[in-house]
Amino acid sequence: MAKKRVFSGIQPTGILHIGNYLGAIKNWVSLLDDHDCIFCIVDYHAITVPYEPAEMQNRIFDAALGYIACGVDPEKCSIFVQSDVPEHTELTWYLNTVIPVAYLERMTQFKDKSEQFRDNVTMGLLDYPVLQAADILIYKAEIVPVGEDQSQHLELTRDVARKFNNLYGETFPEPRTLIGKAARVVGLDGQAKMSKTLNNYISITELPEEMWKKLSVAVTDPSRKRRKDTGNPDICNIRMLHALFSIEKEQMYVVEGCRSAGIGCLDCKKILSDAISREMAPIRERYEQLKSDRDKILTVLEEGAKRCREIAQNTIREVKKKMGLLR
Ligand code: AQP
Numbered sequence: 591m592a593k594k595r596v597f598s599g600i601q602p603t604g605i606l607h608i609g610n611y612l613g614a615i616k617n618w619v620s621l622l623d624d625h626d627c628i629f630c631i632v633d634y635h636a637i638t639v640p641y642e643p644a645e646m647q648n649r650i651f652d653a654a655l656g657y658i659a660c661g662v663d664p665e666k667c668s669i670f671v672q673s674d675v676p677e678h679t680e681l682t683w684y685l686n687t688v689i690p691v692a693y694l695e696r697m698t699q700f701k702d703k704s705e706q707f708r709d710n711v712t713m714g715l716l717d718y719p720v721l722q723a724a725d726i727l728i729y730k731a732e733i734v735p736v737g738e739d740q741s742q743h744l745e746l747t748r749d750v751a752r753k754f755n756n757l758y759g760e761t762f763p764e765p766r767t768l769i770g771k772a773a774r775v776v777g778l779d780g781q782a783k784m785s786k787t788l789n790n791y792i793s794i795t796e797l798p799e800e801m802w803k804k805l806s807v808a809v810t811d812p813s814r815k816r817r818k819d820t821g822n823p824d825i826c827n828i829r830m831l832h833a834l835f836s837i838e839k840e841q842m843y844v845v846e847g848c849r850s851a852g853i854g855c856l857d858c859k860k861i862l863s864d865a866i867s868r869e870m871a872p873i874r875e876r877y878e879q880l881k882s883d884r885d886k887i888l889t890v891l892e893e894g895a896k897r898c899r900e901i902a903q904n905t906i907r908e909v910k911k912k913m914g915l916l917r
Contacts, residue, residue, distance in 0.1 A: 597731035599630035602649035606656040607791035609784030612772035613737030627667035638714035659877035670894030677902035681724040723747040738773035758912040780809030817854040835865040
């Protein structure tokens, strides 16, 4: 039986953080053996907000490095850069003709980013989810592993597929959103989603000293003002990270200690810091090793693009035929 196809991507907008790792990449790795996986570095998406062109290629390289260091084995999947397969933008145009503008105007990410970049709300920002739909549908992917913040865009992808199929005949499968245990990793501010632009993150290559600096001032349960105050671990951001990095024994210890004021927030953070280092140290080491092998990374991206371009061109041919655009 053919393996189900998986597609996902991350924007090269800065160093990958543990939100990207837990919310997306760790799930990608778990799918490698039993699925036909395609993972993309979505640079076309990254240019929908202000950015520094001179830095783009380094960011793309860093993202590729990050994927592989986190365990996305290029021997078991395709890794490529979105703009190396320009058919994504061609399909976006065709899909633009089936989806009403009103659907895009209600996207929460569009509303948030329009607020954030009030002076420059571009067409690219509005059209971002259609490009995302094209990224997925061009490979006829059936499974899309992402964090919870992408659920609405995936719903829109299914709308686009349905509308296209209704108008031009069965072409695209409606892809399933796959959300893992870490659906929404909260940032160190204890409020917003961990995010590159909000600078509330721990990167995947953070050195233990740097991580401790960030963790030691991270927001916890506000009711614990002094060490002897009891806390509520269920509302604490640090407890949530424990659930994702610590072993069961450590989790029970910090939950009980927080409820009974048996341990302070700093003690709790120290255990977390060690647990994160335990998981991330091998990733950081692999990242450092791979960094000097630029050619190897570039070859992975070239081979990935070659394979993906072939699939994408086949889909474009089929779409054009169905839309009456093929002579
Ligand atoms: N905090 C998070 N918790 C769980 N999943 C997350 N993801 C991102 N942040 C979290 C997941 O990572 C994948 C790629 O995200 P992206 O970089 O393409 O875009 P993003 O979601 O906008 O990530 P950032 O860090 O917030 O980037 P900026 O600040 O540049 O906008 C997606 O699967 C996402 O769900």
